[in-house]
Amino acid sequence: MQQFQIRTDLALEATESVKKKEAGQLRGVSIEEYDVMEDVHISKVVIMSKNAAKSMGKPTGTYITLEAPDLQESDEDYHREISEELAKQLRSVLPDIGNEKSILVVGLGNRDVTADALGPSTVDNLFITRHIIREYGKQAYHASKMHQISALVPGVMAKTGMETAEIIKGVIKVTEPDIVIVIDALAARSVKRLNRTVQITDTGIHPGSGVGNHRNALTKESLGIPVIAIGIPMVVDAGTIVCDALEKLSQEYDEGKASLDYFRNNADTQLHNMYVTAKNIDETTKRLSFTLSEAINIALDMEA
Secondary structure (H helix, E strand, O other): OEOOOOOOOOHHHHHHHHHHHOOOOOOOEEEEEEEEEOOEEEEEEEEOOHHHHHHHOOOOEEEEEEEOOOOOOOOHHHHHHHHHHHHHHHHHHOOOOOOOOEEEEEEOOOOOOHHHOHHHHHHHOOOOOHHHHHHHOHHHHOOOOOOEEEEEOOOOHHHHOOOHHHHHHHHHHHHOOOEEEEEEEEEEOOHHHOOOEEEEEOOOEOOOHHHOOOOOOEOHHHHOOOEEEEEEEEEEEHHHHHHHHHHHHHOOOHHHHHHHHHHHHOEOHHHHHOEEOOOOHHHHHHHHHHHHHHHHHHHOOOOO
16 A cells, blocks of 8 residues: 555645645745735745755746635626736736737647546637737737737647647747647645636646646746646545545544544555546536636736
8 A cells, every 4th residue: 555645736735735744834935825805815835946846846936826715606797806816917927928929828638528628618718819910910900019829729648649748849839939828627635725726827837747647747948938827626636535534533533543644554546546526517617717718818918
């Protein structure tokens, strides 16, 4: 049996885990937290040193996390406000976004697996401009300045036979964008953050890392241009749910602590292949992908 390892794609959760393990001492990491709306919380984690990156298992860089408990609700006005706040946060990490850029937006994931379809679904609602600007100029949109936006849904290796990174590198070589924005479904440590949290980071992404499928990294180092990653946790490791339940039990009963220690040291590896998502994931994915696409459209509108 192997020791149970909790997986998470969220830097905020990695920070919480390390702080708990090291009794609150966390060097090389800057954390800023504030509220932007009622019940909407922003956390900005900046990993500044290699030692901190090693402790947290995350690359150095900036991680912005928006937590909104009502993100699953079908309130259009609320989602519009969230989109506007996300656009503001996205602009803060996009390099030199005040000048016209060529931007490639990549929707990662498998369109046929609903919990993994966030990226492709988001791309479906983007305002794509590159082809029109190249053919007719910015005058076609009656605009004085515009970004050239293009999009790509590379699919998954099981269908294409190619690594996602290989496809994106080929497109970058031909179209020569200045920035890549990558959208992907993430895995969370906590059930309470499922479908309620958005992470924006300037460190790029390692596709599938949250569910143990390690694909080639999509980063500035691997692609040669800045990579901004946006994600929402759509699944939780089944083992994590069991671990959380035992942890709560251990706070009340000594038997619970013994069970928790046993589980952590003798976790059934089958649990590592099981992931849990919400029962209304179809509706949730559709709603959240539209919220993300609105945020990106607003962020990339130079005349907004």
